[in-house]
Amino acid sequence: MILKMLAFLVMLAASAAATNQDWHPAVDSVLLSQIRENSPADLMSVSNGAPVTYCEVNSTLNKPLIRNAFLMDHVTSMDRERTSGRTLHNQGSGAFGYFEVTHDISHICKAKLFDEIGKKTPVAIRFSPAANEKGAPELNRGARGFSVKFYTEEGNLDLPGLNMPMFFSKNPLKFREFVYALRKDPAVYLYNPMGLWDIIISNPEALNMFLLVFGDRGIPKTYRHMPGYNIHTLQVVNEKGENHFVRLHFTPDAGIKHLTSAEAQKVAATDPDFYTRDLYDAIEKGDYPSWTVSIQIASEADVQSHGWCLFDITRVLPINDFPKYPFAKIVLNRNPKNYFAEIEQLAFCPANLVNGILGAPDKVYEARRFAYADAQLYRLGPNFEKIPVNCPLHVTEYSDSYDEPVGSQATQNAGLLKIKEEEPYNLDQAAELYENEMTADERARLHKTVIAMLTPASSSVQQKVIELFTSVHPDLGNTIAQGLNAR
Ligand code: HEM
Incomplete structure (x- = not known):
């Protein structure tokens, strides 16, 4: 088993060596190839390139571990291997x-x-x-x-x-x-589907997008x-x-x-x-x-x-x-x-x-x-x-008096248009989406999804959501109300 593991680790080290770049800023290429030729490339090494002894790899018993460079490399690189994830869109x-x-x-x-x-x-x-x-x-x-x-x-x-x-x-x-409503409830670390209805009730303009989420678009x-x-x-x-x-x-x-x-x-x-x-x-x-x-x-x-x-x-x-x-x-x-x-x-x-x-x-x-x-x-x-x-493909970071990069000749853009943000209104588009862009089958799947998602909600939340859906389209509100009553 130990030999198998060793062989695997040696293979990893060798593949890392094979992907090394062919240049090094401190050494000319002839010298570099000589050093590489004389290096024990098929041996495992610690992070400074020094070969690891068989003993360091296989035994930690009765030895001061702080001096085992191989173990220290293992532990410290694993301790720091993660970055903080994206605050949203974390999976991808x-x-x-x-x-x-x-x-x-x-x-x-x-x-x-x-x-x-x-x-x-x-x-x-x-x-x-x-x-x-x-x-x-x-x-x-x-x-x-x-x-x-x-x-x-x-x-x-x-x-x-x-x-x-x-x-x-x-x-x-x-x-x-909005982001917090979609995340797990911090008290119990469980998803709380009611958070989403809260957002929709207090931001009716969200419905235009959520008709798509509750419809077929919601699961590609x-x-x-x-x-x-x-x-x-x-x-x-x-x-x-x-x-x-x-x-x-x-x-x-x-x-x-x-x-x-x-x-x-x-x-x-x-x-x-x-x-x-x-x-x-x-x-x-x-x-x-x-x-x-x-x-x-x-x-x-x-x-x-x-x-x-x-x-x-x-x-x-x-x-x-x-x-x-x-x-x-x-x-x-x-x-x-x-x-x-x-x-x-x-x-x-x-x-x-x-x-x-x-x-x-x-x-x-x-x-x-x-x-x-x-x-x-x-x-x-x-x-x-x-x-x-x-990294961009082309980047000039450094200038000195011998080799000074010049500014781009590109013409200056006029500034961004200043716009006046108005109160959101999109019910007309939500109605158009529901009535004309969704097929009857998609509408039926949408009803089924919403009814299932709304069933656990309190009756006052259900009532508010039905009112919102009715303002998009009476058929949408009525079908959901009927579906909830039937349950
Ligand atoms: C005020 C509104 C918004 C804020 C403050 C915001 C903020 C953020 C932040 C902080 C991240 C994580 C970035 C990272 O760690 O790399 C993120 C990711 C993302 N956001 Fe937004 N966002 C907003 C609106 C939007 C909108 C309108 C869209 C779509 C048009 C959008 C699409 C995305 C996507 C696709 C990612 C993942 C990017 C990736 O794949 O790395 N966000 N957003």
């Missing part, structure tokens, strides 16, 4: 691939990643159940993150979005209570069948300095598909990590998931005619007024080699923008610009942007 899976321009949108946006049809930009994507703790079954009902990092020639562009085209609130002050078939939305209306600028306001959609080429609650429970019972496994396996066998990227475009004149509701993130931009133009593809073709290094430490921030993309003028976006980097300073430490997966 990810992969790498490319973004490819298929249609020209350079008349709308001057960002270099869009400047040529056929141009490819590397991307990292992370998918994440919004409220899950690590280790929870991935297939529970809820919104999911769909975050894209573009490693562009002008720096990293991050678009952390969701699989829903709208958000529950347009007020950043509501965000913490796989991440490969899940759409993504940046939600916010981003301000972009072209070479002439003209502004446009855009929403981005990522539509899976495999189709948007879902599981019913019963199907999901069945899968989760045998494979709680089903989404992660499915994504990994598909990429490993060359069945690369892909998404068509489309853009909805509004002009300054559209903002004047439609008003500030174009920036309301609890609403969608109506497709009839703002059609979707497909302009790019995203293909995921590489799995992480090391989940911790490449996915756990991956950090997205809405403030990471590139020339030509100014961000969104709404208040939630403004709050998010600050919140993500603040969270990452805590979760990953002050040098989180130097972690390889977060």
Whole structure:
């Protein structure tokens, strides 16, 4: 047994040596290869490279352990191996691939990643159940993150979005209570489903998004069948300095598909990590998931005619007024080699923008610009942007009098539009979604889900929720009331 373990550890050490870089800042390459040739590369070593004796590996009895460098390496590296998890979207899976321009949108946006049809930009994507703790079954009902990092020639562009085209609130002050309502109750460390009804009752505008969560969208078939939305209306600028306001959609080429609650429970019972496994396996066998990227475009004149509701993130931009133009593809073709290094430490921030993309003028976006980097300073430490997966592809950090980098010639953007945030109103869109966009079958599944979720609630909570659903659509309120009475 001991020999087997030793052989395994030797194999690990050898594979680590094989991945060493071929250069070292302190030594020229000829000397380096001589040292490497003379090094006992097939022996285990401690962190300074010194070989470990057989005795150190196998026996701790009757020895001062503090002097066993091998043991100390083991213990201290394990003690410090974790970073604090994300405060939300803590569970997740990810992969790498490319973004490819298929249609020209350079008349709308001057960002270099869009400047040529056929141009490819590397991307990292992370998918994440919004409220899950690590280790929870991935297939529970809820919104999911769909975050894209573009490693562009002008720096990293991050678009952390969701699989829903709208958000529950347009007020950043509501965000913490929402997150806490979805988490486990701190007193008993159990989920309390009543927290969600509280949020919906005090923020009726949340219903537009939750109709989707309670409907089929709430449990995607796989991440490969899940759409993504940046939600916010981003301000972009072209070479002439003209502004446009855009929403981005990522539509899976495999189709948007879902599981019913019963199907999901069945899968989760045998494979709680089903989404992660499915994504990994598909990429490993060359069945690369892909998404068509489309853009909805509004002009300054559209903002004047439609008003500030174009920036309301609890609403969608109506497709009839703002059609979707497909302009790019995203293909995921590489799995992480090391989940911790490449996915756990991956950090997205809405403030990471590139020339030509100014961000969104709404208040939630403004709050998010600050919140993500603040969270990452805590979760990953002050040098989180130097972690390889977060590093831009081109970075000039250092200047001296011999080799001074010059400032970019890019023209300055005008500032973000100043918008007036109005009280949220989206009942018209929720009604449209329920009546015209959901099929009769989906509506029936939605009723069933809501009735099951509301059954344990007190009758006063049930009554308030029924009133809200009735204000969306009388059929919705009545069917739920009848279903609850029948129980
Ligand atoms: C005031 C509103 C919001 C605040 C304060 C906020 C804050 C945060 C924070 C602190 C994180 C963890 C970041 C990390 O540790 O790396 C996070 C993650 C995330 N948020 Fe938000 N968020 C807000 C709204 C939104 C909205 C509107 C969306 C969708 C458009 C969104 C999508 C995500 C996603 C997808 C992640 C996971 C990113 C990843 O995969 O690493 N959040 N959010």
